[in-house]
Amino acid sequence: MEYIQISAIQHFVYCKRQWALAYLEQQWEENEDTIMGQYVHRNVDDEYYIEKRRDSIFVRSLPIISHELKISGIADMVEYRKNSDGVEIKNYKGKWLPYVIEYKKGKPKKDNCDILQLVAQVMSIEEMNNCKINESAIYYKTANKRFVVNITKDLRDELKETLLQMREIYKTKQTPKAQKGKYCQRCSLKEQCMPRLTTHKRSVVNYINKYLME
Secondary structure (H helix, E strand, O other): OOOOOOHHHHHHHHHHHHHHHHHOOOOOOOOOHHHHHHHHHHOOOOOOEEEEEEOEEEEEEEEEEEOOOEEEEEEEEEEEEEEEEEEOOOEEEEEEEEEEEEEEEOOOOOOOOOHEEEEEEEEHHHHHHHHHHHHOEEEEEOOOOOEEOOOHHHHHHHHHHHHHHHHHHHHHHOOOOOOOHHHHHHHHHHHOHHHHHHHOOOOOOOOOOEEEEE
């Protein structure tokens, strides 16, 4: 495993087993949530589209990479704001500071799965542009609102630790057991995951015994 897909980070933090099924075992199924997510991203998935509005330049579907973290992917939207602490952009006068905007279909989550995906994008763009980004945002379609995220040292360290965990599991090729929760009901991989069997050893034994008796 060389470079981790930035989009995979959200899946890993949300549910390690879901991530392993999708990225290690190459299993995937669509459901209402995944289709809606594609619809939300369709509004910004216009590669290399650049638009200037007053003191901001908007770049959609920007390919990004970090050789230090060994991650790569696509940033939904990067808003370059005129700022003396920013970077130069070809064909535009002055300096511009990147402000990353990640698009999501739902609403803010209790864990950091969306936030760490944003942090990964920010750190990649920092490396590419040799700049420092202290703030970016996630836009949630359901809430119809941007939520500002301060890119703190703690979040940066959490991302690095998460990437280490991902590489360790990928190296062992062992799909983690399910951690059953409410999110299982809306998971598109519920049938492939079988969380009830992987979280209750007694259920597996009973299933085998019942099969042998038949």
